[in-house]
Amino acid sequence: QKEVEQDPGPLSVPEGAIVSLNCTYSNSAFQYFMWYRQYSRKGPELLMYTYSSGNKEDGRFTAQVDKSSKYISLFIRDSQPSDSATYLCAMRGTGANNLFFGTGTRLTVIP
Amino acid sequence: DGGITQSPKYLFRKEGQNVTLSCEQNLNHDAMYWYRQDPGQGLRLIYYSQIVNDFQKGDIAEGYSVSREKKESFPLTVTSAQKNPTAFYLCASSVGTGGEQYFGPGTRLTVT
Numbered sequence: 520q521k522e523v524e525q526d527p528g529p530l531s532v533p534e535g536a537i538v539s540l541n542c543t544y545s546n547s548a549f550q551y552f553m554w555y556r557q558y559s560r561k562g563p564e565l566l567m568y569t570y571s572s573g574n575k576e577d578g579r580f581t582a583q584v585d586k587s588s589k590y591i592s593l594f595i596r597d598s599q600p601s602d603s604a605t606y607l608c609a610m611r612g613t614g615a616n617n618l619f620f621g622t623g624t625r626l627t628v629i630p
Numbered sequence: 631d632g633g634i635t636q637s638p639k640y641l642f643r644k645e646g647q648n649v650t651l652s653c654e655q656n657l658n659h660d661a662m663y664w665y666r667q668d669p670g671q672g673l674r675l676i677y678y679s680q681i682v683n684d685f686q687k688g689d690i691a692e693g694y695s696v697s698r699e700k701k702e703s704f705p706l707t708v709t710s711a712q713k714n715p716t717a718f719y720l721c722a723s724s725v726g727t728g729g730e731q732y733f734g735p736g737t738r739l740t741v742t
Binding site: 561563564565611613616618623 | 634636661671675678680686718720727730731732733734735736738
């Protein structure tokens with residue numbers, strides 16, 4: 520079983536839709552959770568960084584962590600064509616050097 | 631402007647040749663990392679360095695080597711011993727090993 524599982528998609532939504540992206544994980548030691556956005560042939564860009572359980576909001580983006588279910592989500596409200604990219608989840612334990620990444624979900628927002 | 635630069639963007643090599651990928655950062659970060667990205671596999675850690683003149687192997691270090699002689703620079707050499715070198719290589723840095731990692735634009739290496 521992989522440490523982090525992420526549905527690769529692809530996911531296509533109309534402009535203005537609410538998008539939900541998800542990852543599950545198996546290691547209960549993970550405490551720090553991240554979402555990265557990666558445009559085609561570019562490096563990943565850090566979008567959200569959260570610690571432990573709970574919600575964090577930044578503009579149209581909300582990151583949610585449910586440690587009891589080992590499940591994290593990224594919600595994008597009022598999605599725009601410029602949101603079309605691959606979204607990667609990543610996580611690590613306290614004091615750990617390694618980040619564990621999901622395989623990424625490719626999102627297309629159709630105008 | 632602070633950031634991470636990687637060069638070149640595209641690199642082509644013949645099988646059996648060693649090749650060195652450049653990574654430079656001016657963020658004053660102590661920790662630097664090299665990842666490899668393959669389709670459908672996510673990012674995998676090759677090497678990381680927490681401080682100058684020190685580095686550790688990641689999950690897939692075989693066939694790769696690194697050096698960290700300066701805080702700003704963390705070059706990666708892909709040796710001829712790496713069986714499947716064609717991939718997208720990403721360099722990252724963070725304030726400390728537990729901090730948020732920021733990525734460079736990547737180098738796409740093709741070996742034929």
